[in-house]
Amino acid sequence: MKKFWWLGLFLGGLSLTACAQEKTRASRMAEATDMQAYFDAVKRDDVAMVEAGLATPGLLTATNERGETLLMAAVYAQRPRLIRRLIEAGADVNAQDERLNSPFLYAGAEGDLETVRLALAHGADFTRTNRYGGTALIPAAEKGHLAVVTLLANTPNYPIDHVNQLGWTALLEAVILGDGGPAQQAIVATLLAAGADAGIPDHTGVTALIHARQKGLTEIVALLEAARG
Structure with missing residues (x-):
């Protein structure tokens, strides 16, 4: 039986690896659940909850199933207090979702003057374009903003x-x-x-x-x- 000692080590290693993978998977699921709670807070305009979580690692760059950051979600939901706080905390005004909207581009298209101002003051990238290859100015001009x-x-x-x-x-x-x-x-x-x-x-x-x-x-x-x- 001694000659099969390596088999026990091998099987033990597999068990440890599987255990580690399961813990990692569980950790990721928990993290995703935690992040979703913040996206839900944006929908409710729960400024206090988002404010309390700003120190959470990865919060400002986390995305939902549509590729939206918290800031993008706040812009879509028209949450001016959250928009300002997230931008001031360092959220990327140029991060684009699956539709290639960014907080800056979308705010311009929708006539959201205050968000456009904030974006300009926090690194708005003039080279980024929407899915039509346009800038924030083009749809703003079309829509009369x-x-x-x-x-x-x-x-x-x-x-x-x-x-x-x-x-x-x-x-x-x-x-x-x-x-x-x-x-x-x-x-x-x-x-x-x-x-x-x-x-x-x-x-x-x-x-x-x-x-x-x-x-x-x-x-x-x-x-x-x-x-x-």
Whole structure:
């Protein structure tokens, strides 16, 4: 029997390994459960619970099943107090979820001026783009979020003329998808005043001025013609 001593050691090693793996698995499950509790707290707008857990290792970088960080979840849920506290605690304003939304990009698209301001003050990355290859400014211009457009268009080094996958700049998108009403007129005027290039065409070679003429947007045509000189 002595010659089989190694078999006992081998089987014992397997047992220890299996035990260690089971403990690791249990630990990960417990950790996931703990993290989910914080995501649930965001849904409830439970600032106290999130505040109490800020020292928890990995809390700010943990993600849920959709790839959202706590900050991204707070932005989606429109929780301004939590958004501010998480950003001040060091949460990444550029972390993108499975839909390629980040707190900065999504806040811009939704007209969330305060979150955009916070993101700009905490390392907003102007090179990150959404799933359409666009910046925070482009959907903000389309949707008529004048305050956000004014802020971003006048932020030093912001890519005001970035072209998305559709071939549109913020100015082009405001003209093409906008209704031409007073809000869109103000958006176009703001972009032009901030230095947006009205001569950039879309992928088909059509400029914002031509699009405005084709849509009969008289006031916007006047703005674009004035910018052209």
